[in-house]
Amino acid sequence: MVRKISFCILATFLSMNLYADEIASYTAIKYHVNYEKQNPKSQESLQKEYQKIKRLSKTLEATVMKNDTDVEVAKNLAIIEIWSNKFMQSYKPSEAELNELYKTEKPRTVGKYELRNILVSYEKNADRIIEMLNEIKNKQDKKESFIKYVRSVSNDVASKQNNGLTPLVDENKLNPQIKEALKGKKEGEIVKVNLKDVGTQILYIEKYIPEKIATFEEAKDALINLAKRKALTKEIELLSK
Structure with missing residues (x-):
């Protein structure tokens, strides 16, 4: 009798642990957070939420979705995806x-650009600014004049706060039009790009790091x-x- 009771307690304990693991997995997959780090009220809410979803899933599988082809296919795909993710996480190459x-x-590394940006609404305004900037032969003077235009006329509020300077970016992450316009250009040069529904962008090449091994x-x-x-x-x- 004692052995039977002990077995029942052990079975209940194992079932509770498995269920706790399910809730932890559910929380991680759906909300991308750690169940154990949630406060007791949140944990209780997650338990109720998962219980409801699990009951609904089992009911559907046993009734209206019984022998449904899509369910079977989704299961197969889910099993492979979950296993693949776990395999990738656990595999440690030597x-x-x-x-x-x-x-x-x-x-090879990807080429990178650090750019300064002036955004204006009309292309003719961009052309006038570029013409005046290109008349300046000294590289440092041209850069300083570019920054003055950033502060006075640029519509790009975010980059304006940093004198038009944008973070170093991989060239393959650039807008295709911008990437094409920058091709073959050197540090200190200026290019113009018309962006539909945005305006005309004047770009000063602050830094270019070419691709290498x-x-x-x-x-x-x-x-x-x-x-x-x-x-x-x-x-x-x-x-x-």
């Missing part, structure tokens, strides 16, 4: 693996991600046989 990838992939350390994060993806593909192929 230094030797990363070094081999570095040799074969020959990774990346050092191992520069490429390490990308190499780790690549190694994880390769390992995942290999594991999927093995499990699919």
